[in-house]
Amino acid sequence: MAGDTGMAGKVALLLWAQTLGLAGAQTTQLLVEPPWLPAVLWERVTLTCQGSGTAGATTWYRDGQRWGQQGRDHVTVTESGTYRCARPGSGFSPPVTASDDWLVLQVPARALLEGDTVTLRCRGWWNNAVTRVSFYHEGKELRVLRDGTELSLLPLQLKHSGRYSCKGRVEYRGWKESAPVTVTVQVPVANATITPGPPAHRVRAGDPVSLRCSVQVGSAPVTFTWLHNGQEVAWGPLLELGNVSVGHSGTYQCVATNQLGQDGHRVFQALSPVLALEVTPGSSWLTAVAVNVGRTLLFLLLLLAVIGGCHWWHRRGG
Numbered sequence: 001m002a003g004d005t006g007m008a009g010k011v012a013l014l015l016w017a018q019t020l021g022l023a024g025a026q027t028t029q030l031l032v033e034p035p036w037l038p039a040v041l042w043e044r045v046t047l048t049c050q051g052s053g054t055a056g057a058t059t060w061y062r063d064g065q066r067w068g069q070q071g072r073d074h075v076t077v078t079e080s081g082t083y084r085c086a087r088p089g090s091g092f093s094p095p096v097t098a099s100d101d102w103l104v105l106q107v108p109a110r111a112l113l114e115g116d117t118v119t120l121r122c123r124g125w126w127n128n129a130v131t132r133v134s135f136y137h138e139g140k141e142l143r144v145l146r147d148g149t150e151l152s153l154l155p156l157q158l159k160h161s162g163r164y165s166c167k168g169r170v171e172y173r174g175w176k177e178s179a180p181v182t183v184t185v186q187v188p189v190a191n192a193t194i195t196p197g198p199p200a201h202r203v204r205a206g207d208p209v210s211l212r213c214s215v216q217v218g219s220a221p222v223t224f225t226w227l228h229n230g231q232e233v234a235w236g237p238l239l240e241l242g243n244v245s246v247g248h249s250g251t252y253q254c255v256a257t258n259q260l261g262q263d264g265h266r267v268f269q270a271l272s273p274v275l276a277l278e279v280t281p282g283s284s285w286l287t288a289v290a291v292n293v294g295r296t297l298l299f300l301l302l303l304l305a306v307i308g309g310c311h312w313w314h315r316r317g318g
Contacts, residue, residue, distance in 0.1 A: 027051070030085050030093035035109040038097035038181065042126045045077040045098055051087030059086045103130065103176035105166045107183055111260035114187050117154040122166035122178065133168040153183075161185045188268035189218030192256040194275045209277075211239040213254035215270060225255040249279045 028051035032039050039045040049058045050073075060067040060075060061084045077083065080100040086092045096109075102125045112118050124130040135142045135151045137160075143151060149168070153160050163180040170176045197210040213224045214237065226234040229250040233239075241248050252275045260266045 028085060028087045028090040028093040030083070030096050032096050032109050036106040036121075037109045038099040038104060038106065038179075039077065040104055040106070040123065041078065041080060041098055041100045046074060047077060047083060047085070047096060048074050049085035049087060049093060051085075051090035051093070053088040053090065057088050061085070061092075099179070101125065101176075101179060102170050102173050103166065103168060103178045105135075105164060105178040105181050107164075107181055111266045112156060112183060112185055113260065113266075114156055114158060114185055116156045117152060118156050118160075118183070120151045120153070120164060120166075120183075122149045122151075122168055124168070124170040124176075125173070128173065129171040130168040131171075133166055136165045136167070138162045156185055158185050158187070186219040186260045187217050188260070189215050189222055189256045189258045189270045190268075191216035192254055192270040192272040194252065194254055194272050196275065206243045206245075209241045209244045209248070211241070211252060211254075211275065213237050213239075213256065213272060215256045218256065218258050218268075218270070219260060220258070222256055222258045225257070227251075227253045227255065244277070244279055246279045249277055251276050 028049065031048040031050065033046045033048070034043055049060075056071050056073065058073050059070055060072075062079070062081045064082075067083070077098045080098050082095045082097045084093050084095050104123050104125075106121050106123060108118060120135065122130060122133045122135070130149050131146075133145045133149050135145075145151075149166075151166075161184055163182050165178050165180045167175065167177045192213060192215050195212045195214065197212065211226075213226070215222060224235060224237045225232055226236075226239050239252075239254075254272045256270045256272075258268055260268065
């Protein structure tokens with residue numbers, strides 16, 4: 001039996017490419033006000049850069065080139081183009097486009113979640129009236145409106161993801177077509193489960209054991225946190241216990257998290273069922289892994305094992 005009495009030094013972390021890394025890792029976010037994408041220049045457009053690092057250490061980019069507004073976290077946009085910002089420690093933000101076109105199709109600048117109601121609006125330059133508006137999804141006509149310039153998608157489903165555009169007659173300007181915008185429907189993380197490896201129900205003392213956490217649904221990026229007896233011990237989808245010993249006994253759970261939306265403030269978590277690992281000293285075999293059982297069921301299983309052991313001891317004359 002290995003002499004290890006705890007987790008220290010025995011936990012190896014393997015991170016999938018889709019994970020953010022350690023829990024709490026931040027990415028740079030670029031917020032836009034008014035909260036519509038693309039932004040339109042006939043409104044006062046303010047961009048705010050958020051991320052880790054020292055305040056005032058923001059670098060701005062327009063159309064891929066460094067932009068003159070450096071060091072400020074808030075800027076006002078007066079020219080069309082694609083804007084990004086960067087913060088030391090959290091990298092580049094997603095891009096935000098500012099448009100001055102004759103016709104612009106806008107989507108809300110927030111997380112578009114499955115089940116939500118989302119409105120797309122087709123707008124004429126400087127709010128000129130638009131009539132006979134047609135909406136298109138992946139080049140196929142969805143709807144033609146004699147009156148009105150908005151299209152509602154409800155309830156939002158994964159099939160609604162894709163590129164949208166609109167056509168219409170802009171007052172004094174004639175027929176115009178908008179540039180396409182992309183709608184991405186995101187899914188909160190759900191149904192986290194733990195899979196032990198090797199999958200056998202018994203392992204020899206000193207054998208390596210690994211636990212893998214996965215989710216049934218959830219838009220990337222997804223991060224994973226491991227709990228041992230309720231305490232955080234590791235991060236990443238794979239937990240390597242190394243050569244198992246008494247110190248590895250206890251309950252294990254994983255918490256899957258995804259942060260959705262332009263500001264990353266819509267946080268969703270899924271807690272896996274409990275996995276119990278009981279390591280008995282002095283045996284060449286270890287009582288292995290009771291996967292995805294509740295505490296009540298686990299207690300009953302242990303109680304049956306004790307009763308069965310007592311019955312066997314009585315029959316042997318003990």
